[in-house]
Amino acid sequence: MVCCAVNSCKNTSAKISKNKDGITFHRFPRDLNRRRLWEIAVNREEEWSSTVSSAVCSEHFDTKDFYITESGLRRLAVDAVPSINISACQAPEPTISNLLPIDVSPTDTEEVIKLKYKVRRLEVIAENRKRRLNIMWQSRRRLRKQVERMKCIIKHLIRYKQDKRCENK
Ligand SMILES: [Zn+2]
Known part of the structure; x- marks a missing residue:
């Protein structure tokens, strides 16, 4: 056992x-x-x-x-x-x-059983891809937020630089 x-x-x-x-x-x-x-x-x-x-x-x-x-x-x-x-x-x-x-019933022919296995294999693949896709969506959201933050920082830096230039005049 x-x-x-x-x-x-x-x-x-x-x-x-x-x-x-x-x-x-x-x-x-x-x-x-x-x-x-x-x-x-x-x-x-x-x-x-x-x-x-x-x-x-x-x-x-x-x-x-x-x-x-x-x-x-x-x-x-x-x-x-x-x-x-x-x-x-x-x-x-x-x-x-x-x-x-x-789920294989005794009346299933060999052909049907083969197809059922094929379907199951595709289900496993689909399930894994769905998970991967979810992870990718999450990271896309995260990256978008990061881009927004970066844009904001750049904007501030440009403004700061311009201000400095004005001061120096
Ligand atoms: Zn166990």
Whole structure:
């Protein structure tokens, strides 16, 4: 049985099924540096360290950490680090399992299932782009404000320079 390494998380492979709950388990990376990042991220007691069977469930990864292959398999990005729903004190954040419930009915033909996977893949991409767009809108607003401030400063400087010139005459 695989248990999620996050202290506050009760997900185990015995309780969770990928098809029913949309939750997957992901083993700690082999790379030592990245492994250490995961160990720190799961917020365990100091002497705790991961083993070859340690895993973190998909509820702790941002939706943008996942991608779906052409064949419909959900994969975790190589540089992903657990980042959400770590502490029970924080408000829960949406995860890939509640963003994209798996919905394949027994009457679906292979063609339909393939198309459903394709739609899901595009949904993930659309969701990530929406987020990026929001961030860009925010930075656009910030930059516009900065430009306004700069314009004001320049105006003041020009006036100051003109005043100085008048004084010198
Ligand atoms: Zn978990």
